[in-house]
Amino acid sequence: MGETGQVTFAMQTFERIHPVEFQRRFLSQSTRHTGREFMQFRSLQVIKGAISTAQGSATVRLGNTTVVCGIKAEVCEPDVKTPSSGYLTTNIELSPMCSARFRPGAPSDEAQVASEHIHRLSAHLLDLTHLCIEKGRAAWSLSADIVCLKHDGNVLDAAVIALVAALEDLRLPRAEFDSATGMVSAERTMGHVEVQRRLFPATFTLVDDVYVVADADDAEEQMAAASLLVVMDADGKLANIWKRGAGVMSKENIELCVQAAGVRMAEIAKALQ
């Protein structure tokens, strides 16, 4: 017992018993529990092409958060409404393997929402007409699956970066459609698919209704009132802004975040090299 009658705890015990109070001790001093600045992102590492069974792959490590994106290419008939386009479907898998917060079985609400948003973002990454093999008869169907291996907050950023990197790594075989047999034959020589528009995500979280921090880890996400995803493209233009949560973020905060996202863009571009 301290002299003033306060109860003192060992740091780890305090973190377990009063996680919110623990975080507040740091945030009120304008720092974070890992020693980062408010607008400081974690170190980013991108490894492309590690998986030989996938036509395109990338592993992204953002602090402790690790995601793997693998792209499998198959051949299909194009949609009647878009006879010269292929398909790009993206799904993120948040399983109990990455965090105890997820239950085994069907995708949780969080995973469904994340998959839907990433799919919407991916619409402009590729020119789908480049996936056409034979108009109206055959096209490539790319299925990009993002598996989260370790979850320590900010999976969305890591997932988008992994998707862009995997698409850049993608190698498609040269394919030919035989109208007599209706079969598509392919050679093993691989061609590149051009990523039309590179996207650079940055997530900011409103913690404890007051503090805006960049790239929140799991402990900070648990205290989040709202979060803001800012996606820039290679020209420095805004591709997407998505604010989730009921917390109120001021206009000044949002402008600050957009500025910080521009800075983050350079860091991501370097890691994607």
Place this chain on the structure above:
Amino acid sequence: MSLNITDRRRINGPQRSVEPVYTTTSPVDAFAAGGRMDGRALDQVRPIFIKTGPLDAQSLSAAAPSGSAYYEQGKIRVSCAVYGPRQGRKSSNNARMGTFDCDFKYAPFSCSWKRSHVKTSDEKEIALMLEQAVAPAIRLDAYPKASVDAFVTVIESDGKAATIAAAINCISAALADAGIELYDSVAACSMSLHSEQWVSDCSQIEENASSCSLLVARMPSADEVTYLLQHGKTTPEQTQQAIQTCANDCTRVYAVICRYLQATLE
């Protein structure tokens, strides 16, 4: 070929998609000129790499697994997370022993064909195999009413029996990382029969060319076999010889796992 069931909870692609027919597939002879494709000896296991625990132990989330391991063996990549001992999901009648549950999943991009997102019976069968192989090593009587859960995801697969062996090894490493009380680590290895010759640790191409495959999981210190599975046609003498060789391979794999685990203590 994948007949894509419309999964209401996922983004779906086209109803039906197939792999293209590759024109330049001349059947690859995996054992041409007496040697193996990657230059290994017939009794040589692929090099193993294991990384246990989180990348940055300083900032660990409260929901992180008790133990985790990332395992590579040649091209095979497996990741495992272990939770426990934690409260058992079912209030079991046998309150004196804990339970060990295993969950196994291939990532959709892990095999040469696209795998379904939904767990197939194949994966459920392998999950049971993993439970049977690893459960004897865990001191479940030390964790009454508790449950130890392992979740395994295969990121890249190269040879079915070899991948299952890799999964067993990965779970062993993760359990040790989680600090679960074990009698011993379980090490597993696989072999395939090709032209009357047993070959250790076969890749997918080599397995396709074989007539029989064998998987052995063993606790070397206790000198006990926890799991044994053979697929294919052999004579009893051939199988007996193979089990002996495979058990020795398991001991070698065990030494590698132990060395990696020891390195984390330094």
